[in-house]
Amino acid sequence: MSERAAIFDEMGWPDHIRPPYALVDAWLKSLPAEQLALKRREAEVLFRRIGITFAVYTEGGDPERLIPFDLIPRVMAQAEWQSLRKGLEQRVRALNAFIHDVYHDREILKADRIPERLVLNNPQFRPEMVDLDLPHNVYTHIAGIDMVRTGPDEYYVLEDNCRTPSGVSYMVENREVMMRLFPELFRRAGVAPVAHYGDELLETLRSVAPPNCQGEPTVVLLTPGIHNSAYYEHAFLADEMGIDLVEGADLLVKNEICYMRSTSGLTRVDVIYRRIDDDYIDPLVFRPESMLGAPGLHFATRAGNLTLANAIGAGIADDKAVYIHVPEMVRFYLGEEPLLQNVPTHDCSKPEDLAYTLAHIDQLVVKAVHGSGGYGMLVGPHASKAEIETFVAQLRARPHDYVAQPTLALSTVPTFVESGIAPRHVDLRPFVLSGEQIRIVPGGLTRVALRDGSLVVNSSQGGGTKDTWVLER
Amino acid sequence: MHLSIQHRTVYRYAEPALRVTQALRLWPAACTGQRVIGWQVDVDGKALPYATTDGFGNPVATHTADGAVDQVRIDVQGHVETEDLHGVVGGTLERLPVRFFLFETPLTHVDESIRELAGQVPSINDAIERMHRLCNHVRDRLDYVAGETDSATTAAEALANGSGVCQDHAHLMAASARVLGFPARYVSGYLCAGVEGAEAASHAWAEIHIADFGWVGFDAANRICPNEHYVRIACGRDYHDAAPVRGVHRGGRSETLEVSVSISETPAMPTRGGSPGNRGQSAQQ
Numbered sequence: 183m184s185e186r187a188a189i190f191d192e193m194g195w196p197d198h199i200r201p202p203y204a205l206v207d208a209w210l211k212s213l214p215a216e217q218l219a220l221k222r223r224e225a226e227v228l229f230r231r232i233g234i235t236f237a238v239y240t241e242g243g244d245p246e247r248l249i250p251f252d253l254i255p256r257v258m259a260q261a262e263w264q265s266l267r268k269g270l271e272q273r274v275r276a277l278n279a280f281i282h283d284v285y286h287d288r289e290i291l292k293a294d295r296i297p298e299r300l301v302l303n304n305p306q307f308r309p310e311m312v313d314l315d316l317p318h319n320v321y322t323h324i325a326g327i328d329m330v331r332t333g334p335d336e337y338y339v340l341e342d343n344c345r346t347p348s349g350v351s352y353m354v355e356n357r358e359v360m361m362r363l364f365p366e367l368f369r370r371a372g373v374a375p376v377a378h379y380g381d382e383l384l385e386t387l388r389s390v391a392p393p394n395c396q397g398e399p400t401v402v403l404l405t406p407g408i409h410n411s412a413y414y415e416h417a418f419l420a421d422e423m424g425i426d427l428v429e430g431a432d433l434l435v436k437n438e439i440c441y442m443r444s445t446s447g448l449t450r451v452d453v454i455y456r457r458i459d460d461d462y463i464d465p466l467v468f469r470p471e472s473m474l475g476a477p478g479l480h481f482a483t484r485a486g487n488l489t490l491a492n493a494i495g496a497g498i499a500d501d502k503a504v505y506i507h508v509p510e511m512v513r514f515y516l517g518e519e520p521l522l523q524n525v526p527t528h529d530c531s532k533p534e535d536l537a538y539t540l541a542h543i544d545q546l547v548v549k550a551v552h553g554s555g556g557y558g559m560l561v562g563p564h565a566s567k568a569e570i571e572t573f574v575a576q577l578r579a580r581p582h583d584y585v586a587q588p589t590l591a592l593s594t595v596p597t598f599v600e601s602g603i604a605p606r607h608v609d610l611r612p613f614v615l616s617g618e619q620i621r622i623v624p625g626g627l628t629r630v631a632l633r634d635g636s637l638v639v640n641s642s643q644g645g646g647t648k649d650t651w652v653l654e655r
Numbered sequence: 656m657h658l659s660i661q662h663r664t665v666y667r668y669a670e671p672a673l674r675v676t677q678a679l680r681l682w683p684a685a686c687t688g689q690r691v692i693g694w695q696v697d698v699d700g701k702a703l704p705y706a707t708t709d710g711f712g713n714p715v716a717t718h719t720a721d722g723a724v725d726q727v728r729i730d731v732q733g734h735v736e737t738e739d740l741h742g743v744v745g746g747t748l749e750r751l752p753v754r755f756f757l758f759e760t761p762l763t764h765v766d767e768s769i770r771e772l773a774g775q776v777p778s779i780n781d782a783i784e785r786m787h788r789l790c791n792h793v794r795d796r797l798d799y800v801a802g803e804t805d806s807a808t809t810a811a812e813a814l815a816n817g818s819g820v821c822q823d824h825a826h827l828m829a830a831s832a833r834v835l836g837f838p839a840r841y842v843s844g845y846l847c848a849g850v851e852g853a854e855a856a857s858h859a860w861a862e863i864h865i866a867d868f869g870w871v872g873f874d875a876a877n878r879i880c881p882n883e884h885y886v887r888i889a890c891g892r893d894y895h896d897a898a899p900v901r902g903v904h905r906g907g908r909s910e911t912l913e914v915s916v917s918i919s920e921t922p923a924m925p926t927r928g929g930s931p932g933n934r935g936q937s938a939q940q
Contacts, residue, residue, distance in 0.1 A: 288752065303758040309896070312710035312750045435676065436719045438706045465903045466678040466717065477676035477903045478717045484707040 188591055190333045191605050192256065195596040200334075202259040202653055205371050209364075210254070210596075210603070218253070221363050222598065225251055228359045250646035251356060253363070256595045256608060256628040263374075263652040266329070266337060266612070267622055269521035272512060274325050274614040277344060277499045279515035280508075281321035284498055285311045295514050296507045301498060305552070308460065308495035310467055314484055316493055317390040318618050323491035324383070324455075325614045326350075329522075329626075331593040338525045338590065340609065342508065344500040345492055346457050349627045350613050351415040354379055354422070356627075356649040374624040374652040379613070380422025382621045386491075387423075387453050389617035393486040399452035402426045402442055404433070406458050406474045416457050430458075435478030438485035453489045454479070460494050502551045502585050503529060530577065530584040539577070539586040543570055546586040547637075548577065561637055563589050592637055595648065597630055607631045609639045610650065624652035656738070656883040657692075658847055659921040662731040662857065664900060665913045671723035672907025677900050679703070680843070680889040681731050682714035687745040689886060693734040699727060711896060712748030713889040724907065729900065734921070735886050742872040742880025744862060744887070753864050755892075756838035762893040763830040763841075766811040772796060772827075773834035782865045786832065786873055793828045793875040806894055821859045822894055824875035828861035829893070838864040842872065843897045845886040847918035855918040857899065862890065 193203040213221075229251060258266075283290055284301050285308075291298045301307055326347025328340040357376050361368050384401065391399035405416035407429050420427035426442060433451065434441045441448040456475075461468045463475035482488035498504065506527050512520040528535035528546075539546060543562050550558030560573040577584050594605035612626030628648040629639035639645040666675070681696050682705045683689065696703050698718045705714035720727055759765055776789045800818035810830040813823035829839035839861055846858035860874035860881060872881040881887070891897035904910060 291752075298752075298754065302752065302755045309710040309751055309755065309892075314710075434674070434719065434721075435717065436721075438717060466676065466901050470901070470903065478678070478719065481678060481707060481715065481717045484709070 189605070190331065190336075190591070190593045192331065192593050192595050192608075195603070195605065202257045202262070205367075206255060206257060209367055218598070222253060224363060225253060225359055228362060229355070249352065250632060251359065252597045252606075252630055252632075252646050252648045253360075254596050254598065254603070255360065255649040255651045256610075257651045257653065258625070260374075260653050260655060263624055265521070267624075269337075270327055270612055270614050270622060271620050272516065272518060272521050273327060273339065273342070273508065274322065274616055274620060276508065276511040276515050276520075277322055277325065277342060278320050278616055280511045281344075281493070281496055281499050282316075282319045283515070285495060286313065290511070290514050293514070295510050296504070300501075300503055300507075304498060304501060304504075306460075306495070306497035306501055308498075310480060310484075311493070311495040317392065317489060318616075320390055320616045321493040321496040322499065323386055323390060323493075323616050325616070326611045327614060329610045329612065330525075330590055331608075331610070332590050333593075337522060339508070339522050340525060341502065341505060342500045343611075344496045345459065347611070347613065348412045348415055348457075349611055349629075350379060351418040352647045353613070353623070353625065353627045353650065355418075356647055360649045371651065372654045374654050376623050376625060379623045380419060382615055382623060383419065383455075384423040384425070386615040386617035386621060387455055387489075389619075390489050390491060391452050392483070392489045395452040395487075400442075400449060401453040401455065402428045402451055404428055404430070404454050404456040404458060404475070406462070410457070412457065419455075425455075430474050430476045433476035433479070435476060435482050438478070438482045438487055440476075440479060440482045440488045451488065453491060455491050460497065463490070463494065502527075502549055503531070506585070525587045525590065528586040530581040530586060535586070536577075536581045539584075540574065543574065543586075545589060547589055548573065548584055548586045551583050551585060559638075561589065564635070564637070589637065595628075595630065597632070597646075597648075599632070599634075604634070606634075607637050607639065608648065625650035656736070657921050658733075658735050658737060658845075658884075658886060659919050660731065660733040660735070660845055660847075660886065660916070661918075662733075662845070662916045663914070664729040666727045666902070667911045667913070668725060668904065668907035669909045669911075670907060671725055672720075673722075673724075673905045675720045675724050675727055675902060675904040675907070676717060677727070677729075677902035678715055678717045679705075679729065679900055680709075680713045680715050680897060681729070681899050683733070683735070683844075683886060683888050684708075684713050684747060684890070686747045686887055688738055688740040688743075688883075690736045691733065692736060693732075695732050697730040697732075700730075708748070709896075710750055711889070711891045712750050713891070713897065724904070733886070737883040737886065739882040741882070743868055744870040744872060747870070747890075753838045756840045756864065757833055757836070758892075759830065759833060760893045760895070761809065762807075762895065763810050763826050763833070765830050765834055768814050769811055769827065769830050770834055772814065773831035776835065782837070783868070783871065785835070786837070786863050786865065786871070789831060789835070790828060790873045790875045791878055793824055793831065794878050797824055797827060797875075799824075799876060806898070821874075821876040825859040825861045826893060828863075828873055828875040832861065832863045840870075840890050841893045841897050842887055842890045843894075843899055844881075844888045845916065845918060846874075846877075847884045847886075847920070855916050857914065857916055858885070859894070859897075860885075 194200040199207045322344035326343035387401045403420040440451045462472040464480040465472045466477045467480045509520040530536045546562045548560040592607040596603045597606040608630045615621040628650040629645045631639045706716040709715050798818040804819045810826035813819035832839040862870045889897040
């Protein structure tokens with residue numbers, strides 16, 4: 183297990199416990215095994231009752247199966263979090279500036295700092311958005327930035343999610359369940375709260391009311407409906423914010439003004455937190471057959487009567503090939519050095535990068551540029567010969583569609599497994615809210631790869647979650 | 656030339672629709688070679704001004720009909736003074752870089768046969784002449800036959816069938832010009848009788864961006880550059896971007912469409928209605 187030795191365990195478990203985990207260590211040692219088993223069952227019952235479910239598209243069986251929740255929290259010291267938070271704020275400012283720029287003067291393309299073709303010939307570049315000014319120039323109001331850690335002071339951004347990132351309901355619910363199971367632990371630990379996420383989100387959405395909004399803005403959450411895998415989260419967030427959860431059929435656009443139908447008639451809507459992809463949001467602009475959105479939403483936005491959050495076209499910033507250039511965006515728009523590092527990434531559209539990728543494929547992670555959720559991805563060191571061969575054929579046929587990255591030695595956190603407690607790899611998705619100001623609830627969603635040695639944390643690929651603690655002192 | 660346009664579109668529903676929402680691109684965008692004297696769009700007898708402009712600079716408005724909708728009637732009445740600029744288009748609101756129009760869309764996807772068609776045009780230095788030859792190639796390969804293609808037909812499908820209407824000619828012209836490295840776009844508008852063999856109609860053609868000239872129109876269906884018989888309305892990468900009407904309806908079952916266009920040469924008429932095309936235009940005429 184020499185490979186294991188190089189991996190950073192955030193707790194330093196079992197023999198070199200790092201200071202932020204001192205309390206968790208003492209707590210684990212004090213808990214009798216039978217009580218832990220009991221608490222784990224209790225946690226499952228609580229989650230069932232709360233109703234967090236997540237349909238997994240590729241697996242059969244119980245579509246309401248739970249995402250496994252692990253009782254051992256992931257802990258960050260306040261100083262660790264502060265440096266991350268600054269980096270996240272900087273990165274999201276740059277991402278919003280980039281999106282605004284590509285739909286306005288395109289200075290970064292004119293300066294040749296990002297290849298023009300990568301933006302203009304990209305399905306996520308929406309000409310519909312050109313020369314449209316948005317409140318506070320914000321496009322990605324809710325961004326989920328996926329981070330990994332490889333050492334005490336080494337963090338990398340794995341990808342930026344600028345469209346409709348999900349998972350924040352787990353962040354809030356995991357904490358609630360932990361507090362119910364172990365109230366005495368929280369009395370001693372001094373953990374920064376996350377329960378106010380809904381308030382922060384609502385404040386953010388209200389701050390981006392459109393120019394023609396009169397009085398207090400009316401905010402609604404637009405869901406594709408109960409068959410969507412994240413429907414639970416949509417209902418949860420609407421409830422947390424105390425706003426209406428609507429489907430496309432509840433909305434109506436007349437004279438470029440959006441209304442919601444209710445028993446009391448029509449109510450004007452100013453801001454929509456939409457959890458529907460661009461392609462389905464407005465059949466007058468995108469897919470004509472879509473029944474999920476509502477016709478005219480985009481034109482209401484163009485006429486200054488509506489804000490969609492996140493904005494149409496925000497996806498141009500989170501394409502995996504555009505990702506390569508985010509550090510350059512930070513320098514270009516903010517005149518600062520990036521605080522968060524990118525994973526060194528090979529762009530397979532370049533012949534030399536493709537050659538390198540093919541020669542080292544057994545050591546690399548290769549990702550489809552337009553894929554998400556861990557689909558269309560090859561983890562070289564863990565792939566069979568046959569899987570590699572199939573993937574290489576795809577890669578050779580369409581090199582433009584792939585990027586490759588080194589397999590990082592992701593940090594681990596001790597996790598309950600069949601045999602007891604063992605280290606498992608984790609990542610972190612903090613949620614960054616942008617409106618008139620940037621707000622970040624401390625921490626984020628920690629996902630854990632439950633299979634021994636696995637680096638894939640996506641819930642669709644057998645991942646679980648943990649409560650994420652940021653210590654207040 | 657003074658042109659007076661009357662364009663009526665009627666959508667009828669097999670049973671009353673619950674709701675009809677449409678986005679209209681029926682107002683001429685400003686450009687040289689045409690001066691809008693009067694322009695009005697009515698929906699079911701009620702004037703509809705344009706509400707905003709889209710990313711391509713096209714004036715656009717939506718309307719929604721609610722309740723039991725049997726039909727939607729859209730009337731365009733316009734009065735325009737045109738001149739022949741040999742297809743050269745200036746004075747347009749350009750929000751996108753010219754190179755954006757180098758990239759294909761699903762309707763203008765380049766397949767092997769389009770690549771081959773474009774390759775048959777000799778690589779001469781005179782770009783205008785080269786595009787004229789391409790224009791003739793496109794027309795030679797695509798008979799003008801109505802009813803065999805629809806708004807979802809791709810350029811490649813039309814070429815494989817060997818026939819189509821002006822929309823297909825415009826798509827094929829744009830797609831094959833892009834193969835040769837020329838930015839190209841789709842334009843919707845009107846054509847009045849006067850071009851040999853043509854009837855007054857809604858029409859579509861392509862614009863090709865040529866160094867030293869800018870955007871130049873090519874109407875492959877009629878093998879010419881647009882002249883004073885043409886009125887330019889909207890543009891985009893393909894039909895989807897520039898369609899005069901894009902709509903969705905809930906309920907109503909099937910939708911049928913009836914279009915009539917009449918265009919006459921008239922003496923100047925008094926101004927009526929909004930005229931977005933007039934903005935900032937007088938200096939350029």
